[in-house]
Amino acid sequence: MLHQETVHVNEARLPEDALALRPRRLRMNPALRRMVRETTLSPADFIYPLFVRPGRDVRKPIGSMPGQFQLSVDQLAREAEEIASLGIPAVILFGIPEEKDWCGSDNFNPQGIVPQAIRAIKDAVPELVVVSDMCFCEYTDHGHCGVINTPGSEHYDPRLPQGYLLNDPTLELLGRASVVHAEA
Secondary structure, eight states, rough: OOOOOOOOOOOOOOOOOOOHHSSOOGSSSSHHHHHHHHHHOOGOEEEEEEESSSSSSEEOOOOOOOOOOOEGGHHHHHHHHHHHHTTEEEEEEEOOOOOOOOTTTGGOOTTTHHHHHHHHHHHHTTEEEEEEEOOTTTTBBSSOOBBOOOOOTTTTOOOOTTOOOHHHHHHHHHHHHHHHHHOO
């Protein structure tokens, strides 16, 4: 019969320079470390975020994201060319609409900020992959990522709690936005 035993382990801490003093076999030199490391990243692995807003000649710094800017569509060609020149193969667009409404209609408007941005980037740098963010939270006046159950709205369902995210109408709008962005 097996007996369970409690093993007490000495909780001594290693000195901070322990690895420097006793390098393991695969950490002995830079060539070996390069060969066995798990992840290698290069610019070709990145997707660069672009935040697009209405206006002309807009390059507004984003305080919480140093080095990032909200850009107007007319600034995107130059930005896309620079991104491509760095070897970054793709961008992701986040739209900042001029007006917000209950359903985020700017996201599925063919003349909305993101479809305009897609066309501008593809005209300037056709080989650049353009990803568009399908989330509706930036486009809605309530900040949720879809249609919410609100008394008086065309989708209101009294059986559901007020403020509940309505899946079916949201999926319909996501589909519309996806088609508009793909066509751009």
